[in-house]
Amino acid sequence: MITEEIIASLTDDNRNLIQDVHALVESYPHVPITVDCVIFGFDNNELKVLLIRSDIEMYRGKWSLLGDFAHDDEELDGAAYRVLHERTGMDDVFLEQVKTFSKPNRHPGGRVLTVAYCSLLNIEHHDLEITDNELHWHSIKNLCGMAFDHKEILDVCYAWLRKRMLEHPLGLNLLPEKFSLRELQNLYEVILDIKLDRRNFRKKFFSMDFLIDTGEYEDDVPHRPGRLYRFDFNKYEHNKRRWTGIEF
Amino acid sequence: MITEEIIASLTDDNRNLIQDVHALVESYPHVPITVDCVIFGFDNNELKVLLIRSDIEMYRGKWSLLGDFAHDDEELDGAAYRVLHERTGMDDVFLEQVKTFSKPNRHPGGRVLTVAYCSLLNIEHHDLEITDNELHWHSIKNLCGMAFDHKEILDVCYAWLRKRMLEHPLGLNLLPEKFSLRELQNLYEVILDIKLDRRNFRKKFFSMDFLIDTGEYEDDVPHRPGRLYRFDFNKYEHNKRRWTGIEF
DNA sequence: GCAAAAGTGTTGTCCTTACACCCATGC
DNA sequence: GCATGGGTGTAAGGACAACACTTTTGC
Numbered sequence: 001m002i003t004e005e006i007i008a009s010l011t012d013d014n015r016n017l018i019q020d021v022h023a024l025v026e027s028y029p030h031v032p033i034t035v036d037c038v039i040f041g042f043d044n045n046e047l048k049v050l051l052i053r054s055d056i057e058m059y060r061g062k063w064s065l066l067g068d069f070a071h072d073d074e075e076l077d078g079a080a081y082r083v084l085h086e087r088t089g090m091d092d093v094f095l096e097q098v099k100t101f102s103k104p105n106r107h108p109g110g111r112v113l114t115v116a117y118c119s120l121l122n123i124e125h126h127d128l129e130i131t132d133n134e135l136h137w138h139s140i141k142n143l144c145g146m147a148f149d150h151k152e153i154l155d156v157c158y159a160w161l162r163k164r165m166l167e168h169p170l171g172l173n174l175l176p177e178k179f180s181l182r183e184l185q186n187l188y189e190v191i192l193d194i195k196l197d198r199r200n201f202r203k204k205f206f207s208m209d210f211l212i213d214t215g216e217y218e219d220d221v222p223h224r225p226g227r228l229y230r231f232d233f234n235k236y237e238h239n240k241r242r243w244t245g246i247e248f
Numbered sequence: 249m250i251t252e253e254i255i256a257s258l259t260d261d262n263r264n265l266i267q268d269v270h271a272l273v274e275s276y277p278h279v280p281i282t283v284d285c286v287i288f289g290f291d292n293n294e295l296k297v298l299l300i301r302s303d304i305e306m307y308r309g310k311w312s313l314l315g316d317f318a319h320d321d322e323e324l325d326g327a328a329y330r331v332l333h334e335r336t337g338m339d340d341v342f343l344e345q346v347k348t349f350s351k352p353n354r355h356p357g358g359r360v361l362t363v364a365y366c367s368l369l370n371i372e373h374h375d376l377e378i379t380d381n382e383l384h385w386h387s388i389k390n391l392c393g394m395a396f397d398h399k400e401i402l403d404v405c406y407a408w409l410r411k412r413m414l415e416h417p418l419g420l421n422l423l424p425e426k427f428s429l430r431e432l433q434n435l436y437e438v439i440l441d442i443k444l445d446r447r448n449f450r451k452k453f454f455s456m457d458f459l460i461d462t463g464e465y466e467d468d469v470p471h472r473p474g475r476l477y478r479f480d481f482n483k484y485e486h487n488k489r490r491w492t493g494i495e496f
Numbered sequence: 497g498c499a500a501a502a503g504t505g506t507t508g509t510c511c512t513t514a515c516a517c518c519c520a521t522g523c
Numbered sequence: 524g525c526a527t528g529g530g531t532g533t534a535a536g537g538a539c540a541a542c543a544c545t546t547t548t549g550c
Contacts (some may be wrong), residue, residue, distance in 0.1 A: 113324075
């Protein structure tokens, strides 16, 4: 019987294989790596992103994403969660790698590679107790004067969000646990920058059958209060295969 | 008038800003970076991927993706194009970043971060003149015994391809310039692992209006030859906004 | 003439869209 | 009672799925 091993020994015999993998890896150029988190929130009918003032002199006054270098032997997902946790105190939030940025001159201090992560969280769950470096929610609009290539990263992540929201009910991570259909619709309308028919929107989401009626109603609204719903993430995860996305 | 600058000076005055950005960057852990290219081809009604034998002793006989470390001051896209060019001699091919892999133990020689790129090319345009390390097209099926985490990378890229093919006519990069509708349908059927109705498939693609009838016909087929078409990438790029994707 | 696949049209179903009226609440 | 937005149903149109027959070529 001819196994992979035998084939390998036949074909490899006259090649010089690398023995010392550590020396090999040492010989590669080494590059500093950071993660940058684009943390989206939704508040007051606006999409917002969590920013700080850059603490680098040459970017004085400019806005910066939340980032940090990757620790030794730290996986990047872990690094992104760490940044998120250190800044917001939150743990079990949505987080996804989006893209790696590598322009050689993107950092004034020399080559630094950064991996952008997107996170979505409910602004109400979080009080921003630590507001070092003017950590704050900044409207996604009118964002100019950002440090590094952070504007570009933000643009890519925002485009990613819009696209991803159509194929996955991501956006629900931006809402409180209980929400009205109006809030849900506002979310889609604002982020995707479209107008939707209220009745058809309603039908679409009810037909998906992932909304649980809490039996509760809105409060403090100057009109008839709407029902509050929860999203059944478990049911969604379970029936995921049959989810074909949202289209407007 | 209150400018960003004035605000900055007010808010930043009592902070210690970092002056020496080079020292900052030097203080970060430095990590070796590689790119790995998942180069897809389509031949004989099979999806294939370009592989070599690993040249690392401990992976003797195992298959490996085409990769290389990133040169100093080389953008990653550039590194991926370089790998592609060195191995296939091709320049103007589709290439897209997919994901960055960072498990600390993914490389036996120590921590190495790799950025996976996907490329699609027409197998016929390329003769694989350089076949060092047994460079060859390997069927996407029955892939076991791969070096590093390359099986995982391949799986992620294959999933990416299937998803991306539904929202963008990527797949056409895998076909020769002139192709029959049967070849196009085979491509979709094989990659997405579905059966499609020939007549509806035809209608769908014609209605998109991106196919140009070359007036030529297939040759060397043991049955009635089909018309050959070209894809109008320019027209597609121009009308992109109205493209809503493909759904089956 | 037989096998094999190309090429074409129609019909029913379902999903999407557009749209109008009544209802509950705050003021 | 009036303004505001919540809640519901329906009809028309468009897209998609299912499906059968004729045509052209190689052998």
